Amino acid sequence: MAEYKAILPISPQGSIISDSSAAPEQKPVVRVTKVKLSRTSTRKVRTGCVTCKKRHIKCDESKPHCGNCLQTRGHCEGYLPDQKKNKKSSGPAELCWDSTQAIIPRVAAVAVASPTAQTKLHINTVDFRDDNSMSYFQEFVGLVRGPWMRAASTGDLWEVMLPQLSRNNGTLRSAAMAIGALSVWYRQSAHVSLHAITVPDQPTSQGDTHYFQAVAHYCDSLKMQCRRASAQDAVFLSVLLLFFETLRGNRKAALDHVNHALSLLLALVTDTDAHHRLADLAPNPMPVIGAVADVFNHLAKQARTVFRGRILDGPPLPNLAKRLQSTNQTMETFMMLLNQTQSEAANSPESYPDSFDTLEQFEQIWPAIRRHQAAMGAVMEDIFKTSGLRGADDDVTITKLHYELFGNPRIVSFCENFHKSMVKLNAGFQPLFNQIMQADVGSPTYLRAILLRIEFMGVYIFSNAPSFIEDASARALTPLYREYISLAHIATRAAKKEFETNPAHHLSLQCSLSWCLLVISMFCRDPLVRDEAMWIIKEYPGQDGIWSIRALYALALRNRHVERVNAVGTPDEQWRRLWRREFVFEDSGDRVVLRYMERDEVTEKWQLVEEAADIPRDGGEAQWKRQPLTIHSGLLILDLFNAVAQGDMDTRLPIGRPC
Template sequence: MTKESSPASDEGVIGVQSKPPHDHNKPKLSRISTKKVRTGCITCKKRRVKCDEAKPHCGNCLKSRGHCEGYAEQSKKPKSSGPLQIRWDSKQTPNQITRAASPLIQVKLDPDSLDFRDAKGLLYFQEFVDLVQGPWITAGSSSGLWDATLPQLARNNATLRHAAVGIGALSMWYRQSGRNTLRKLTMPVHSIAEGDAHYFYGVASYCHALKLLSQQASVQDGIFLSVLALCFETLRGNRKVALDHVNHGSALLLSMLTDQDASRHVAAFAPNPKPLLAKVADIFIHLVTQARFVFRATPGSGPSLPNFTKGLRDRKHTLESFIVLICQLSASSTVTHRIPTVFKSLDEFEEYCAQALRDRSTMGPVIIDIIRTSDILTSIDHNDIGAFWERLDGDYRIKEFIKASALEMQSLNAAFLPLFNQVMLSDTKTPEYLRAVHLRLQYLGVYAFENPTQYHNFEALHAQTPLFREYLSLAEVAFHITKRDIANPAQHLSLQSGLSWRLLLVALFCRDPLVRDHAILMLKDYPGEDGLWSTRALYTLAMRNRDLERMNAVEGTLKEQWQRLWRREYLFEHGGDRAIFCFLAKNEMTGEWELVEETAEVQEDSEAIWERRPLTASGRLLMEEMTVL
């Protein structure tokens, strides 16, 4: 299998015809009449023989087989029933809710309690749990979804469990590969190295999960399997197939939430479905927004998310109106318009910060309306861009929202800083420390980056420089902790982090050249991958923009230089493997500044070579391709 191939397609299983990891038709052998071993090692349980229970490895196994797979973690039953946790399968109705143990107890697995037909399956599932409970994926993502909900669902659902085992096997392959980054990917075609067995076991298990879903289709399983498939394909570096899973998962969500029977579909999704649906939808909204910039092939060859795009059009929705619908679904009942004087916990601040981000979704339809009622998408006159920005900046709805939003963010900052500073005095090795850093980054991500009108105003961007500096400083702290605490590069996976994208925004728009260079260096050393972004592609684009800033500064006033930079546009084609950059460059023959388009193949170990090509949109904005969604 090459990087371009995949075990999955729109129809189910392609590319890899692997034998499923478990043969369910294999007759079971009769059990010998000895007392069942409950405390023995994994290997003895698998062989169904008596274990001498020597620690850390069974002596019988070492004598007879030369190795022992150790002991499964044993958890004592809690004295109290604990909080009510949701545990169900795809066929369970809301009336069939059962009381379950707390998440941290549930994911400590007993080989006898699950349908693991071999010790490897159990080992890989626990590796999956360790991965999704890791510090990076949980610190920057929806609270509870990764560290509790997904492991619980995968534990109790055969389709999702096989996908989880596949992810765990791939994570184990990374762990034993000696790699320190997700970026330098070379997937094995044949099992040559000893550790490659983990990879091929993972592919087989993943294919089996897709086969199970095709045999008994379920909307719930389809949505959650899309999330797990995104993890699998992102770990493999296959963003083209990841786009397919974003397409199908988001189309399923759209259908569920907008069909005539939407209320019935939502009620059948899960007990207390709205909070869970909102958390899952947050993942897809984040990735769909990225898909506006990342084309499966090239601009003009069709939308990257065809099913989702068609569904939006059929239902007379835009992406922005769908985001508003999701935000209404996820609105917190505990958040009031009155911000506390001081936040008492990180959980409390996270709810208010998330609500502030959701509030911004109401501006999306307004901005799209302004874009589509103007001539900006069809114009080839560079001066029309300035007129468009003036119209956007002067819209009374946007002006009122930005004014109210600025006051809200200032109040959030004042209420959070005492708690943040208190956590910063604690041990840097505690989970709360890293979480507080990420929450501060999320706050700055809204406050410093989410005002669309600032990106055409030189003075406004210059005034944001202290916030950009703080963002980079906090991001460096997060990187340092991650490198210290994470030995497995697979744990650098994230489907929801906006860090790398905001580093690119700093590298492009900050008016302090030293801060821009700082952001570029951080992109160069970025430890992981964020959803559909190729972080190396973001670095490649930032480096080319650095050259452009230097070329642009040779002529004109600061205002004229800045106005030329308004014409910059960028997209990524071939799943992010090639960057496209449009900008104004001086024609040395005529002395005029003309629009040019350059592309570069993204290189992992060397600097990219940029080449000019004919304009994709014949002088119009590439934004036209992005607003298809």
């Protein structure tokens, strides 16, 4: 048979010589040696996907998901991590994501992640196209691991998860390189603020090459996602593309990414086949989806008051609005579902430690804090539904509605319990914070601690609705406002000093500093504190999510006029009129619509007026113009928030207030 051959010796000693004169000799015995050959010409491998191994069939080993499985079964369980140590590589460091242990950079060595935070990773190293591509990726890793970017996050997403996933996934890697190239372009610019830079239409200098390389990598990631779509790629790519568009100041595209990402997350947590989709993310998908949900939960609150076009063009987040309606969900119930995907640690104040040893330990408390905020929004929604005050247009009914929302016994009890937990949290964090404040002011830990303290103070102040019910309780918040302003001064100075070489490091998708400064500039009863908050916004170097910093400053500046025209009557009368201030953003944040009460000079009666202003791109002062009331004279913000849930601009069902 062809499998075996007789190997005969070819040496002279093995030859048979015939000689007639010689005596006949016995022929030598020739041995046949059987050699077993390999059944194939290549080494047998054991690197197939988990699904193919279970089914005992050949795997085509496509990454990140097997093509055979996708074609026959619709989903693939991915690949087991290879625990063999690879040879050292000159490439960028890979990070081992284990949320239960310290984060340690490894050079081309991949460890198995914790079962509670393990993703399905394709760990085969893929070479970068050139040195520029590698440097762009390294720039990306340095950018997302900065303290401003990680402010108010649990850290794993930016410091470990996204760098590791992007390093080992072609689609995500292209998006990461796009962000890195854009960061290099910012670093080589002569500007010190994100707001002062205009992206080029055509290359006018050698440095612009990095910008157009960023756009090219961005397009590559979209093409690869279209060719081979997967749930894991879609979820994490939504974060990276949002980051890219926010970084280059394209808020319209950023809003689109928020809209589609929230629709995707809603499908992942509510659809009947949600468990199949979640299985594509990781063996234990909840920590994965929770890390991403944390980002979009924060951005959803911003996007609810930002219209892509004008108010009458349709609701904010139109895709999400349709899916909420089809799944019988509201924005608040959806936010609660997202919060439930996050860590269940520290559910109650009793589980809070008496003292914190590290900032990482303190960060792990934030999921519980956000769950509380989402729960309070749901309580306020329920109170409004049962109040019987829907469709209120007259001042008496609207005032009654405000008292019901801010002074309802359920809200008061809820906020009192939350206040107690925040007091305990503050007692445990204060010693660690004071210790870090004595360290080097130039260290990243110093700025990170300041930012965490700012986030804590923001939640502590603005999550106490009963404090805003009357002028006296609002004035009692002034010392807390002053502390917040002091922290904001330190944070902005430290940020300018640490990141003066690259304004891209001022971006954060989860920091709420600029928004809280706006609320202080409008709601604090001390005019000096209000003005100080306004000037910080004007010089603010950062970019917090999709807010336009120039628009926030224009609002704070216009509020000085609103305060002045309402400075008539008793403090409580003034405060009740100031309740009627409302604002929304149109044209993706480049236009502001503001409502407030003003006394008619002829009739001397107070009436609701509406103004709008386009925000100049050159940093000039906005010009406010009076316009007719949009839709009706009731609480506009209730209609706008409900529009996200129902797709109807006049259903008048509240989802919450901007502050």
